[in-house]
């Protein structure tokens with residue numbers, strides 16, 4: 001397979017002025033007629049992308065012309081082309097047999113599309129690349145009640161999109177759908193019709209998505225001054241979808257998991273995800289659609305910025321500190337993990353084989369952190385001014401990271417050439433800090449270093465904004481938050497003080513780095529109790545939890561009483577947000593602990609980690625003991641269910657407390673909570689407790705209750721594997737794959753069981769028998785033949801293999817080799833497995 005390089009970028013020899021598409025839909029023989037007008041820039045052959053297409057006719061300005069076809073391209077020699085011409089092509093495609101879910105495919109009887117990144121080439125011949133933008137006109141002939149495409153409707157089945165867009169933002173939907181309709185008036189006075197389309201029967205689950213959409217539209221105007229620009233905005237929920245959602249112009253297509261919600265079927269987490277993803281896709285209208293990417297290497301230009309913006313939105317809608325903690329938890333769990341292994345790559349990669357493999361935590365989440373750092377460095381007002389310049393200067397263009405950085409340089413006068421290293425260097429910088437106090441002078445000494453990664457043996461220092469304060473031993477703040485910029489490999493800071501303070505570094509997690517300090521447990525306890533920065537209070541609790549877990553793991557030590565006392569104090573402090581308390585109570589994940597072992601030079605044993613985590617959890621439960629029932633009672637949320645932050649916060653604390661209580665009473669209270677639950681958040685929390693306590697009847701009862709609800713059943717599948725005893729996990733997962741409702745071609749269902757094992761039951765996945773590895777490889781090979789994109793994504797469960805003992809390494813290598821040598825393996829999975837084995 002061919003590797004594509006950023007340095008090879010070349011503009012196309014022809015521009016596209018207009019695209020007209022006419023679809024006659026049929027499950028196995030859809031006809032697509034295209035009329036595309038081109039204008040010449042350079043006298044070269046016209047080479048268009050096209051895959052899995054049956055060419056029926058081809059004309060240039062009404063005449064037949066010689067052309068060549070390959071598996072992937074259509075070529076018309078330059079000699080047959082003029083300065084401006086119209087290409088008319090008719091092709092036949094088969095949506096029904098399109099199991100890869102890229103291009104035009106069918107899901108539950110409806111037609112839908114997914115064109116990002118390179119799906120349009122499976123619809124017709126075209127320059128399928130983001131820098132070729134054109135207005136579209138679409139006609140759909142189908143016997144379905146609803147037919148949708150981008151832009152504004154002009155007649156039944158006819159759509160016009162006046163805004164030039166690249167192919168990846170094209171969309172079409174046709175099927176038996178029902179809409180929930182609402183309206184929004186923009187700041188410019190435009191009346192916009194809003195629709196959320198779902199399958200009949202789901203229309204009672206659209207309120208929250210619609211509400212989130214209206215709030216997103218308002219927030220985008222209030223905070224970024226950007227109005228909507230068409231007369232309609234449509235969202236469609238689709239059951240079979242490889243990703244979360246897609247920002248097609250005026251026609252966002254969503255995985256139904258991120259649209260449908262009712263109190264009985266969706267958890268608070270689901271509601272928060274729906275809010276965040278609806279906002280994310282809507283925000284793409286300006287950061288992605290109106291200003292798009294020149295090429296796919298620039299993916300972070302739209303994704304990093306849009307993630308940053310949806311995080312800002314969620315922080316405004318909910319609790320900002322809690323949102324930040326959750327975002328950092330995700331970043332560390334997914335991106336730091338990626339950065340530490342064989343799949344590490346820069347926020348802007350320089351080479352790829354299959355672009356779908358670069359829709360990663362690094363491009364998205366680290367890409368968002370880079371925007372956040374930039375805002376911290378220039379300040380909020382300068383950030384706003386730079387964004388205004390960005391929208392003014394680049395509206396309607398396909399841009400690069402250079403364009404983005406230039407906007408900040410021009411609007412602030414700052415040289416950002418060193419800052420650009422954040423886009424180019426892979427790996428998470430380590431920030432090592434030592435301190436000293438002598439003769440009234442406090443010295444902080446900082447060093448940064450980034451480990452080598454694939455293709456990057458030496459890394460240069462990066463610009464690290466360090467938000468920091470100093471806390472006295474009595475807990476009083478002696479230095480309020482200031483931002484220190486570190487740009488060299490080393491930095492020394494000096495302060496005149498009466499006594500040695502406790503540093504509170506990287507407040508709000510001001511940079512995506514790994515902080516290494518010599519902080520004592522006593523200092524952490526002071527920060528947990530007194531830091532003015534909520535993020536660092538939580539960070540102190542996490543570090544305390546980690547050191548107590550590590551002590552248990554390596555020496556069998558019981559948790560320190562001082563820590564347990566401090567934890568109890570936080571949990572019982574009614575002045576603190578219950579959501580914050582819930583986060584303090586949540587122990588670091590098993591994967592996080594495996595990483596901590598690795599960082600400390602200890603080979604992680606997933607079985608021992610699982611046991612240590614259970615032991616420490618039990619010790620916390622015993623320490624809080626009699627206080628638990630009263631604490632649980634205090635988290636009650638009387639009245640009708642509301643997904644708003646206040647009630648959700650209480651339920652999240654309640655879930656953590658119930659977990660602890662279950663350790664003590666074997667599930668008595670969880671059983672009562674399960675029976676009394678009136679919403680999915682409470683029901684699922686109690687369900688997890690009961691499964692973990694070995695309850696033998698609850699799984700069947702839950703299944704009987706929810707058998708006909710696909711999204712709830714996804715939770716049932718996932719929880720059944722996640723809560724299985726690690727020794728039984730593979731057997732449980734295998735049995736679930738034989739369940740009548742295990743529709744493995746549905747990505748959500750596939751992920752429920754497979755990731756239920758790999759991500760949610762790490763001790764089961766890493767079972768010394770190697771059965772977990774075989775289980776994963778078996779299913780990856782099975783799915784790869786149908787859906788390479790989801791297969792490649794799921795293969796990352798193996799990315800941490802180097803951490804483990806030689807036996808496990810050999811077992812994983814065996815499976816990776818088996819996959820790599822499988823005949824007919826997809827380019828997607830081959831690239832991923834190749835990178836992991838190298």
Ligand code: DPP
Nearest residue numbers: 116243245246247281
């Ligand atoms: N562009 C989509 C999103 O991130 C993913 N395909 O919203």
Ligand code: ZN
Nearest residue numbers: 280284303306
């Ligand atoms: Zn996005």
